[in-house]
Amino acid sequence: MVKVDPRVELMSIIFRLAGYPDYNQGRVDAYVQDVEEHFxxxxxxxxxxxxxxxxxxxxxxxxxAISLALHISPESxxxxxxxxxxxxxxxxxxxxxxxxxx
Numbered sequence: 001m002v003k004v005d006p007r008v009e010l011m012s013i014i015f016r017l018a019g020y021p022d023y024n025q026g027r028v029d030a031y032v033q034d035v036e037e038h039f040x041x042x043x044x045x046x047x048x049x050x051x052x053x054x055x056x057x058x059x060x061x062x063x064x065a066i067s068l069a070l071h072i073s074p075e076s077x078x079x080x081x082x083x084x085x086x087x088x089x090x091x092x093x094x095x096x097x098x099x100x101x102x
Contacts, residue, residue, distance in 0.1 A: 011069035018051035
């Protein structure tokens with residue numbers, strides 16, 4: 001069975017939303033449409049803004065995002081993805097205080 005590492009998927013989506021050309025070359029139309037629809041309200045999320053800044057200030061692109069993904073624990077990536085799904089985008093794509101852990 002083929003599986004996608006949730007850390008890689010998460011970082012790929014973040015960098016896609018940040019407008020990186022490297023991550024906007026989707027080959028599976030149904031998946032691209034699902035990602036675009038589900039995460040459209042997160043385009044201005046602080047994490048996506050940070051990804052944009054990384055490109056401008058540090059030249060981060062292509063495989064650097066995936067290398068960065070490998071420094072995230074798999075459990076954290078799954079937790080963040082789950083909160084994003086349940087948040088439904090919220091105001092400005094932010095998770096509300098009630099949905100944040102702790």
